Amino acid sequence: MLENKLAPAPDRLRRALVCSLACGPALGRGEPPLQRPRVPILAFHRFASAVQDSMTVRIAHFEAQLGLLQSLSCQVIPLSTWVAWRLAKAKGEDLPLPPRAVVLTADDGHRSQFEVMAPRLRERGWPVTLFIYPSAISNAAYAMTWAQLRELAADTRVSVQSHTYWHPDLLRERERMTPAAFQRFAGDQLTRSRDTLEQQLGRPVTLLAWPFGQSDDALARQAAEAGYLAAFSLGNRSATAADPPFTVPRHLVVDSVNLRQLAARLEAAFGDKAAP
Template sequence: MTGAGLKNNFILSLIILAIVFSVLLPSSSSALSKKATVLIYHKFNEPDSPSTSIPTEVFEKQIRFLIEKGYRIISIDELVDALYHKKPFPEKAVVITIDDGYRTTYTEAFPVLKKYNLPFTVFLYMEGVGRFPAYMTVDQLKEMSKYDKVTFGLHSYYHKPLGSITDRKFLERDTKKAIKRFKKLLSFTPHYYAYPYGEYNHSVVQVIKDLGLEAAFTQDPFNVSPETDPYLIPRVPMVGSWATLKNLRWFLETEPMEVSEYNPSFGVLPENPPGRFVFKIERLGLYKDIRFYISELGWLIPEVDLKKSLVTVTVKKSLKRRVNRVALDAVDKRSGHKARFFYLIVKPSE
């Protein structure tokens, strides 16, 4: 065979190999992941509300950062579908949510999100929208609803902190009233709910389920896994001092900790002091430097039993705050990144 013939055969072999590998290896666009990040925003460019607002310029920088770093901003429907089917998320998945329906959602955030053609969800405080000056008008809601990548959800009617409320009649009345006004303004039934102030308990969750809402969102600051309960979907706040690119990067890299069981459960505690906290983690050996956190007391070092896959800590001090967030924090040995798990507890009535 001539030199030219050998060269042609070599080139042909390279082409065949390239085709084979392109079929066998998944492309980056089809890569899957076991975590997703749900971001939560409230107000935009409202310096009089420093703890809940983000400058529009910073918001747009965050959006550009997500796009430039290859994050895939997905719809809330895609996230919830993955949870119900226990399937992985798209690689580097992010969901954008905005609570309350403040007017600056329309005047500041909406133009940015529309500019980049991104999906997002707005959870509406139904007593406020279309009525109170700080919130979107009915015309603004209807104009925003024409954008085919926006989803609207419920954020209750009265916007009460629900963690301590176990009265089913009140919870049903509030939610039904919110659904009724939502349907009146937008002409369809909402599917998703965000707990006001991020507060919830078993009674609240059950009412949300019973009234036909398909998923609900907290304000527990960690990432979502395919095993996440669809009615306890955590969200990372991007407001006030939290709303920096440094914090955004950190949260995006954090892993959801694989906690399969925990006790005491979320919501109203059976007793105070709460006593023994127990976390079941089937693959406990994946983690190191495990710490326990409770808002009122700070960080504590728990007992770790690798044989039983249990992490435990006893809290003998009575809690004074009405609500606390409980967390486990560790380092994931596989990635070297932080891994976290959060939930909310409520002090029982005295």
């Protein structure tokens, strides 16, 4: 029963994929100051030798994507560094970011993040943030175990953050509940995830990725009230100081994103050329 509840829902994944792949208009060099710098935050999910679903990236393709980041002289920074920069901007302060900065994230806690992604990032010394929904860990067949997640979290370059407790479609759940019931439900998803991760890993959890990249203003307020500093969605735009801190966009990276497309998105963020 729990396995069925946790398994990815194909219709919702396809809907989220279509939504996230809709690129906004490219920004030019004559942008307002808050639009610079633009930092691509890349969102991965799972890896395999062959494509198994819409969120899988083939291992060979993933290695080529990492090689592309190196060839473009990208500087991979922790997500926490970007958040600190964004919060400083909100206070009128200015923390420097390295040129051609890129952030790597991965959602859901799939075991291939432990088996495939982590070793390849470790050998490059690159940080990554894992957005985890704890109900799957040591429970769902496709997910990491707590022992594996603890092993990753022991590396200071790996940050483990919240993806709610069991990855519900919050906007759909809102439609099915009374306002009071939904507020309780959403609050439980936000706080139970954070509290479980902190208890299991012994590290603070202050960031959130919205399931399916979907949220609204009321959920953003509730996440802030729950103590989160920022929350991340999808949308295939690079993040800027102008983005609301609780709907920060990320680029969804799936196998159908070829190297030319990924390079164009990165180069557009760095001001080299327009996005496709």
